[in-house]
Amino acid sequence: MLLIVGTIRLPADGLAAALPAMRAMVQASRAEPGCIEYAYAQDVLDAGLIHVHELWRSQDDLDRHFASAHIAQWRALWSALGIGGRDLRAYAVGAPRPV
Numbered sequence: 396m397l398l399i400v401g402t403i404r405l406p407a408d409g410l411a412a413a414l415p416a417m418r419a420m421v422q423a424s425r426a427e428p429g430c431i432e433y434a435y436a437q438d439v440l441d442a443g444l445i446h447v448h449e450l451w452r453s454q455d456d457l458d459r460h461f462a463s464a465h466i467a468q469w470r471a472l473w474s475a476l477g478i479g480g481r482d483l484r485a486y487a488v489g490a491p492r493p494v
Contacts, residue, residue, distance in 0.1 A: 396431065397457055398488045399449035404480030407442035413476045416469060417445070423465035424449070429456025447483055457485070 405413055417435050424433040429452040438444035451457040460466060473479070 401483035406477045420469045
């Protein structure tokens, strides 16, 4: 499995404008084969910081995600929405366990 974690940044006053596109991205990604978890969350201390959390079954599933039409549409909106500062990292992980 691959765990993707990180952040994207947008203008704090642009969050309302970005929410519909973010919702569409999350919903489409969650429907993809191989997507186990997919979420965006606003930082409670920094209104312009969005935390990204994804869990994919395999690299092939993640590669198909990156080639999908909905991710191309999402990326095409970044400039208009002021989205930048993307910092995402991928980690190979094993089976989950309670902590």
